[in-house]
Amino acid sequence: MAKYTSMIIGHATLDENTDHLGNTVQIVGGAVIYSSASAYALGHRVLAVTKVAEKDRYRLEHFVIPQEDVIALPSEKSTDMVNIYHTADKERRTCFNRSKGDPFKSSEIPDADCDIIHLAGLVYGDFDTELIKTMAKRAPIAVDVQAMLRHVNPDGTMHFEDWADKLECLPHVTYLKTDAAEAEILTGCSDRKEAAKHLYSWGAREIMITHNTEVLIYDGKDFYTCPIKSRNLSGRTGRGDTTFAAYINERLEHSIEDSLLMATATVSLKMETPGPFKGTREDVENYIKELY
Numbered sequence: 398m399a400k401y402t403s404m405i406i407g408h409a410t411l412d413e414n415t416d417h418l419g420n421t422v423q424i425v426g427g428a429v430i431y432s433s434a435s436a437y438a439l440g441h442r443v444l445a446v447t448k449v450a451e452k453d454r455y456r457l458e459h460f461v462i463p464q465e466d467v468i469a470l471p472s473e474k475s476t477d478m479v480n481i482y483h484t485a486d487k488e489r490r491t492c493f494n495r496s497k498g499d500p501f502k503s504s505e506i507p508d509a510d511c512d513i514i515h516l517a518g519l520v521y522g523d524f525d526t527e528l529i530k531t532m533a534k535r536a537p538i539a540v541d542v543q544a545m546l547r548h549v550n551p552d553g554t555m556h557f558e559d560w561a562d563k564l565e566c567l568p569h570v571t572y573l574k575t576d577a578a579e580a581e582i583l584t585g586c587s588d589r590k591e592a593a594k595h596l597y598s599w600g601a602r603e604i605m606i607t608h609n610t611e612v613l614i615y616d617g618k619d620f621y622t623c624p625i626k627s628r629n630l631s632g633r634t635g636r637g638d639t640t641f642a643a644y645i646n647e648r649l650e651h652s653i654e655d656s657l658l659m660a661t662a663t664v665s666l667k668m669e670t671p672g673p674f675k676g677t678r679e680d681v682e683n684y685i686k687e688l689y
Contacts, residue, residue: 399510403513404443409426409430433673438675447468472499487634501523517544521548526565571603576607593615612640
């Protein structure tokens with residue numbers, strides 16, 4: 398098997414998005430698609446491992462990365478999501494889960510030659526504690542905590558609750574990503590820097606906390622921030638996924654400061670166009686020259 402910068406694991410979804418004016422569109426998405434797209438755009442070779450039902454294999458065509466780098470595992474159902482945005486800035490939304498794909502099991506994950514294993518889940522149950530521990534033995538792991546906090550209710554509505562196994566799992570996590578609200582759920586701290594300190598003290602090595610104004614990184618010693626400079630928000634969906642994947646793949650060969658700038662500029666540019674990022678590294682570099 399080829400050498401990869403990262404292996405990204407998560408469900409490819411069908412998202413139904415309704416904006417604050419009532420306009421509805423359907424788009425194939427999911428963290429695994431947005432994450433793999435941004436890493437690939439910056440020149441990294443990534444392997445995507447996903448799950449879809451047989452009837453939904455058309456979703457695989459929506460990956461930006463080469464099809465040879467997409468592995469689709471069988472699932473009785475695919476994951477389908479509904480997002481209703483209540484404000485023009487898309488910061489307030491209500492989410493529903495119409496269908497939930499099968500959990501990922503460590504025995505199913507290919508033993509790929511990769512530098513990072515990125516767990517890009519959507520809801521609680523996509524990954525369990527055993528998978529996190531097993532994957533951490535193979536390579537440094539990156540975890541987006543959304544899949545540890547967002548629970549699906551029987552009627553498809555969703556709620557957030559604290560990660561019961563966080564103290565057991567976080568010592569195995571090299572890169573941890575939360576948004577400001579998730580960080581508060583995990584730590585009880587509304588101050589992002591204080592939340593990051595807690596998460597580091599519990600074992601995560603490098604913490605990213607995203608906000609609509611900036612992205613923050615904490616490595617246990619220093620805080621680093623970089624502003625988001627999008628000129629419009631038409632491509633808001635996939636913001637955190639784009640940022641995190643760009644950062645961790647860049648981080649392998651670059652400093653925190655340089656990786657953070659590249660990741661924040663990538664997501665700022667991505668948010669100006671709906672769908673996964675399809676630009677190039679040169680596009681991002683030109684964006685940095687223009688706006689940063």
